[in-house]
Amino acid sequence: MKAMVLERPKSPLVLKDVPIPEPGPGEILLEVLVCGICRTDLHVVDGELPNPKPNLIPGHEVIGIVRKRGPGATKFSIGERVGVPWLGKTCGQCKFCSSGRENLCDQPEFTGYTRDGGYAEWIKADERFCFPIPSLYTDEEAAPLLCAGLIGFRSYKHAEKSDRIGFYGFGAAAHILIQIANYQKKAIYAFSKPGDIESQNFSLSLGAVWSGDSTTLPPVPLDVAIIFAPVGSLVPQALRAIEKGGTVVCAGIYMSDIPSFPYKILWEERKIVSVANLSRKDGEEFFKIASQLKIQTQVQTFPLSEANNALQRLREGKVQGALALIPNSMQCNSN
Ligand SMILES: [Zn+2]
Ligand SMILES: [Zn+2]
Structure with missing residues (x-):
């Protein structure tokens, strides 16, 4: 699959062909429709956040379609539209997880930082941390809800x-x-x-x-x-x-x-x-409001290969509203 990869912090992303990930237990494999660009992606790429995953694929405002389910994954059905946010996984056992503060988990995994994100054609995600996307939003409109919103x-x-x-x-x-x-x-x-x-x-x-x-x-x-x-x-x-x-x-x-x-x-x-990260409860509350009130998001889209240009626009502060990448520009044209 095509993906934009961070080979080294403080260097531009590189368009590469990498294997499609295989969903493990409790994970789902999504075909990425849109991935929003968040300021945090800039902090990762620019080396302002320490220790990203080696050869990281950034992106944590991912809207995708479930194409495959790993062993035991039952939360979503094949073909369902799902969002993957920044909080990718928690330990479920530390004092923060067990007191309703999973956003502060001692051993968290973050999408597009310590796990691969959505600047790619495919992504795998732990289904427990994904959200169904309300049908009143198009894919582009929904992307910035995943982090900027949440x-x-x-x-x-x-x-x-x-x-x-x-x-x-x-x-x-x-x-x-x-x-x-x-x-x-x-x-x-x-x-x-x-x-x-x-x-x-x-x-x-x-x-x-x-x-x-x-x-x-x-x-x-x-x-x-x-x-x-x-x-x-x-x-x-x-x-x-x-x-x-x-x-x-x-x-x-x-x-x-x-x-x-x-x-x-x-x-x-x-x-x-x-404010640090998010909890799944925040997501549930936010998407409840976002399904009652149609939030109008202004999103400028770029093909996947233009990720560096899009990031540069954000770095220069030349953006009104939000930015997003479309991995499959064929879909972009047909929309
Ligand atoms: Zn924890
Ligand atoms: Zn973000």
Whole structure:
């Protein structure tokens, strides 16, 4: 099969012919229809996340069709459309797994990082960690739900009881979550890089009540600020934007160093938390909402062989909405 392979971190992916994987016990083999591109893929390719699997195939927003089931795999039927997310497997036994916090498992496996992902024509996955995809989404529309949507949703859960929410960085995750926020009648304040008028207009077009530069303060204090951009200097800026008792949520897997800041902007029970990975419960809750509310995702697609170009666009921040790869461009043409 054709796959884009990371031979060495900090080098471009290489298009290669590799064997189609064989599903083991409890695993399914999927023909990949679409694989979304997430910022985390960039952190893996650029060597900012340690110890990826050797000769890794990246990609953890995978939409595929079940073509084969390994021994004992019964959750999905042949021909069913399934999504493979970032959390690929957990041990099921550590203190985190046994206390409802499998996102923090001591021995986790991550799709497109420590297991092969979806920048390929085929992928095998542990069926227990896959989700059925609601029929109201096309393959392209569904791809960004798998991580931008799902892990974004885990961050957004910190804002469940809040009315005024700030989003720092308005990319794939924010463009999905703002629609859930609108549905729940919450006000979104969207911050972007100074001068990034395109992102500011994009957020307003999706219903943000205010948008502006990340260096400015919102017109009213916020209850929660969620930082999607991997930029540590946003943490003190977001602390200044929240009300007492408020929370700053760091949503990414990677962030540059946070500069020191005066204690008084943390005082009065403001909190800084990070969000790691996802649990299957997050997925169930998220897809329940996503099947009641049709989330409009804006997805720009590329053929598999163009993965390096697509990643470069993301690296340069030249993206409104989300990006995805289509392994079989014949399908791309027929859609
Ligand atoms: Zn565990
Ligand atoms: Zn991701």
